[in-house]
Amino acid sequence: MRLEYTRDELLTSHAYEEPLIAGDVLCHGGFIGSGYVSPRTLHRLPAIGAWQDRLRREGLPLLNLPTEYVPPHYPSYEQAKYLLQEGITDPITRSLTIISIVEGFGARIRDLPLPDLHATFVEDVGGTAIAHLGGGLVEAHARDEAGHRREGGHKQMWEAARDLGLSKPELPGDILLRMMMGRRRPERRREFPELPAVTENLVAFLTGVMIIEIVAEDVFEWAKALLGDPEVCRQNRAAAAMVAHIQQDEKAHVEYLRTALSEMRARTFVGADGTTHVPGATVVDRLFEVGLRGIVSTRPREDRERLREEIHAAIEDRAEASRIASRFEELDAGWTFPKGEDEKLDLLLETAAAPR
Amino acid sequence: MTSAAESVAGVVESAVAAAGGVFGVAERAIRAGRIGHTAASVYLRIKTPRWWDRLVGNDPAARDMSGVHQRNAEQILETATALKGLLIKICQVVGTRSDVFPQAYVRTLSRTQDRLPPRPFEQIRAVVEADLGAPIGSIFRDFAQIPVAAASLAQVHRARLPDGRDVAVKVRYPDIDDIVQTDLTTSRWICQIYERLDPQPMALLPLLDELQKYLALELDFEREVENAERIRRMFANEERVVIPAVHRELSSKRVITMEFVEGIKVTDRLALERAGVRPRRVVEGLLAIYNQMILAHGFFQADPHPGNIFIQPGPRFVIVDFGLAKELPKNFGLGIFELMFSMMTYNEAAMIRAFRELGFRTKTGDESTYLEIARRMIGASEDGAFRGEFTEEMTDELFDAIRENPIVEVPIDFVLVSRAFSLLSGIAHTLGHRANILDSMAPGGDGAAAAPR
Ligand SMILES: Nc1ncnc2c1ncn2[C@@H]1O[C@H](COP(=O)(O)OP(=O)(O)OP(=O)(O)O)[C@@H](O)[C@H]1O
Ligand SMILES: [Fe+2]
Ligand SMILES: [Fe+2]
Numbered sequence: 001m002r003l004e005y006t007r008d009e010l011l012t013s014h015a016y017e018e019p020l021i022a023g024d025v026l027c028h029g030g031f032i033g034s035g036y037v038s039p040r041t042l043h044r045l046p047a048i049g050a051w052q053d054r055l056r057r058e059g060l061p062l063l064n065l066p067t068e069y070v071p072p073h074y075p076s077y078e079q080a081k082y083l084l085q086e087g088i089t090d091p092i093t094r095s096l097t098i099i100s101i102v103e104g105f106g107a108r109i110r111d112l113p114l115p116d117l118h119a120t121f122v123e124d125v126g127g128t129a130i131a132h133l134g135g136g137l138v139e140a141h142a143r144d145e146a147g148h149r150r151e152g153g154h155k156q157m158w159e160a161a162r163d164l165g166l167s168k169p170e171l172p173g174d175i176l177l178r179m180m181m182g183r184r185r186p187e188r189r190r191e192f193p194e195l196p197a198v199t200e201n202l203v204a205f206l207t208g209v210m211i212i213e214i215v216a217e218d219v220f221e222w223a224k225a226l227l228g229d230p231e232v233c234r235q236n237r238a239a240a241a242m243v244a245h246i247q248q249d250e251k252a253h254v255e256y257l258r259t260a261l262s263e264m265r266a267r268t269f270v271g272a273d274g275t276t277h278v279p280g281a282t283v284v285d286r287l288f289e290v291g292l293r294g295i296v297s298t299r300p301r302e303d304r305e306r307l308r309e310e311i312h313a314a315i316e317d318r319a320e321a322s323r324i325a326s327r328f329e330e331l332d333a334g335w336t337f338p339k340g341e342d343e344k345l346d347l348l349l350e351t352a353a354a355p356r
Numbered sequence: 357m358t359s360a361a362e363s364v365a366g367v368v369e370s371a372v373a374a375a376g377g378v379f380g381v382a383e384r385a386i387r388a389g390r391i392g393h394t395a396a397s398v399y400l401r402i403k404t405p406r407w408w409d410r411l412v413g414n415d416p417a418a419r420d421m422s423g424v425h426q427r428n429a430e431q432i433l434e435t436a437t438a439l440k441g442l443l444i445k446i447c448q449v450v451g452t453r454s455d456v457f458p459q460a461y462v463r464t465l466s467r468t469q470d471r472l473p474p475r476p477f478e479q480i481r482a483v484v485e486a487d488l489g490a491p492i493g494s495i496f497r498d499f500a501q502i503p504v505a506a507a508s509l510a511q512v513h514r515a516r517l518p519d520g521r522d523v524a525v526k527v528r529y530p531d532i533d534d535i536v537q538t539d540l541t542t543s544r545w546i547c548q549i550y551e552r553l554d555p556q557p558m559a560l561l562p563l564l565d566e567l568q569k570y571l572a573l574e575l576d577f578e579r580e581v582e583n584a585e586r587i588r589r590m591f592a593n594e595e596r597v598v599i600p601a602v603h604r605e606l607s608s609k610r611v612i613t614m615e616f617v618e619g620i621k622v623t624d625r626l627a628l629e630r631a632g633v634r635p636r637r638v639v640e641g642l643l644a645i646y647n648q649m650i651l652a653h654g655f656f657q658a659d660p661h662p663g664n665i666f667i668q669p670g671p672r673f674v675i676v677d678f679g680l681a682k683e684l685p686k687n688f689g690l691g692i693f694e695l696m697f698s699m700m701t702y703n704e705a706a707m708i709r710a711f712r713e714l715g716f717r718t719k720t721g722d723e724s725t726y727l728e729i730a731r732r733m734i735g736a737s738e739d740g741a742f743r744g745e746f747t748e749e750m751t752d753e754l755f756d757a758i759r760e761n762p763i764v765e766v767p768i769d770f771v772l773v774s775r776a777f778s779l780l781s782g783i784a785h786t787l788g789h790r791a792n793i794l795d796s797m798a799p800g801g802d803g804a805a806a807a808p809r
Binding site: 025027146173174176179181311 | 689706794
């Protein structure tokens with residue numbers, strides 16, 4: 001199997017028979033036969049498969065995030081459906097719009113400063129996902145999220161899903177306000193001061209993105225169920241299909257990230273002084289855990305509180321507000337992160353399985 | 357012109373009409389004469405050597421003009437300082453455009469951002485006593501005769517209330533309406549002559565039109581107080597934002613009495629570092645605060661020039677001067693965001709949609725004009741790719757492009773927002789950083805946590 005690919009190859013799409021058009025907006029990807037094919041995957045997916053094969057041949061494990069660590073979407077499908085049934089659309093419109101904006105911000109990954117990756121590790125990185133990060137993988141990811149030139153990306157696809165499902169709802173005037181509210185986070189602490197800052201930032205950033213991509217799985221399931229529900233959504237089939245296309249595209253992201261990080265775990269980082277060595281697994285596992293704690297435990301708690309307030313404010317305007325509010329709360333299944341503050345997380349690893 | 361702009365222009369006219377007559381023909385002539393003389397000297401000093409070079413066959417581009425620019429800048433500053441009013445405003449604009457104008461002008465004219473020779477205290481006292489209806493000594497325990505700052509339209513004095521609290525009293529110059537009108541007329545006249553003289557004139561008249569719109573807003577102190585209070589409420593829960601509280605009972609159409617605030621000038625990098633404030637934090641915080649006002653709340657202080665922002669250790673951000681504040685239409689922030697986004701991804705269909713949503717119009721309906729504008733803006737960004745910063749170069753290019761495509765109608769809100777972002781970008785560059793709007797509004801906050809760097 002080939003392990004070296006050019007940047008152009010990693011950015012090349014299939015020859016689609018039909019493009020994907022969302023509303024009146026041209027998007028990426030397209031159809032061959034009756035199936036949707038993700039953009040820029042003609043070589044990208046086979047390449048990721050080849051790098052994962054190599055890990056497996058070398059007997060190395062693959063990073064994994066257990067599903068029980070992933071917080072469910074709030075409000076839940078049942079709660080959201082109930083709100084729509086009561087005619088309370090703004091919170092859902094807002095959520096879907098914010099998701100589209102956040103997806104668009106995914107393009108900023110291309111501004112991530114990359115160190116010289118050959119000098120970052122003691123071992124060779126030839127023929128790995130690591131070596132291809134700057135050679136097309138990150139750029140493909142950026143384009144998938146925000147779109148590129150004529151083609152819209154996930155940002156536009158989420159907007160389309162929202163407009164199909166909720167019949168082009170009027171956008172509340174406070175979307176950016178809500179999005180930016182409570183978003184200030186403390187600066188991340190350096191965990192490995194002996195490493196060059198750019199190296200630690202790279203690992204922290206990639207682990208963060210990988211966690212977010214996996215957490216998003218639940219957002220997809222939620223959106224497919226809600227927007228695909230004919231009782232509350234008009235063009236439910238088209239809306240759910242759009243979400244499914246996005247979900248399919250994201251597979252490539254999770255897989256290249258998990259591959260590159262697993263390759264890093266199997267190597268040794270070179271310290272800022274050029275002589276100190278730090279085992280890759282130590283660095284990746286630590287940063288993965290720190291990121292995971294932040295993203296799936298602290299953040300959902302805060303976000304959930306904020307959203308809950310926002311939804312109750314929207315209910316307040318209704319006649320029968322208290323009945324709606326208590327019904328809404330009844331439907332809340334709740335969630336807590338299964339591990340305590342100092343409890344060790346399960347080792348997030350599985351032996352490299354056959355690539356999906 | 358948009359309807360907002362028309363109504364603003366109307367306000368200027370009626371304000372001028374109301375004040376008519378007080379300001380004599382002679383004063384008017386003297387001002388006009390002095391401005392005209394300065395303009396002519398500046399123009400000739402630049403052009404004569406070039407004509408000469410061309411005549412004798414030298415390369416005009418090879419000539420070192422820095423001495424000429426310095427002399428010009430000093431003469432402009434001297435005239436502006438003596439005459440105040442609109443001229444100071446123009447100098448302030450030049451003083452923040454280090455990338456457009458030669459250094460000599462920027463360095464010299466940026467001095468207008470804080471200190472100018474004050475008006476005699478008696479003029480100030482007269483306004484305060486007339487408007488507040490009592491002798492100054494009975495209202496204030498102390499009132500410093502020397503002002504803290506003498507700006508273009510007003511000057512600010514430090515004073516103390518009977519209960520001991522320190523206040524800043526901003527007092528409008530009594531004859532400012534007339535001054536502004538004369539300067540506008542004169543400047544317009546000079547621009548027209550200049551456009552005829554110069555085979556390739558810079559488009560100064562549209563700049564003047566813009567200035568006229570803002571001035572009317574800035575001359576109304578009651579509005580200014582409303583604005584300040586509204587933004588103060590917006591940041592009531594944010595300790596890092598300091599907006600001076602207004603003493604309404606001691607304020608009027610021409611006087612604002614407010615809490616006295618102190619801090620380091622935002623562009624004084626050395627003083628910031630000495631106070632233990634990291635310039636990067638200042639840039640991030642400032643941008644986050646302006647993003648909150650512009651993109652999230654849709655109401656903002658539209659004049660973030662360095663003279664209006666002070667930093668206290670923390671950092672805490674002191675913002676003064678709400679003469680120019682603007683309410684934006686619903687979801688204007690989303691529109692700005694969409695425009696930036698489409699430029700980042702080179703998505704032309706999305707650019708056209710964004711321009712249209714922001715209120716741009718082409719008279720002929722030809723939408724390729726929008727693309728031309730966006731392309732030129734992207735081209736003017738640092739490495740030819742838009743990453744989220746509206747630099748001064750980009751806004752300048754934007755306005756050039758608009759001027760060269762007279763078929764476009766530009767919403768005044770957009771002009772104010774892009775001007776504010778480019779002023780912030782100027783501050784960021786002075787502090788050795790960048791003002792990336794997208795970074796700052798990205799999930800993850802002030803851009804510190806999530807932004808890769
Ligand atoms: N509350 C205050 N406390 C302390 N100083 C103040 C206060 N308000 C204003 N100043 C000082 O006075 C100066 C001029 O005030 P301000 O900017 O409001 O006037 P202005 O005429 O609108 O000026 P310009 O339009 O030229 O910025 C400020 O730059 C600041 O130095
Ligand atoms: Fe995505
Ligand atoms: Fe993704």
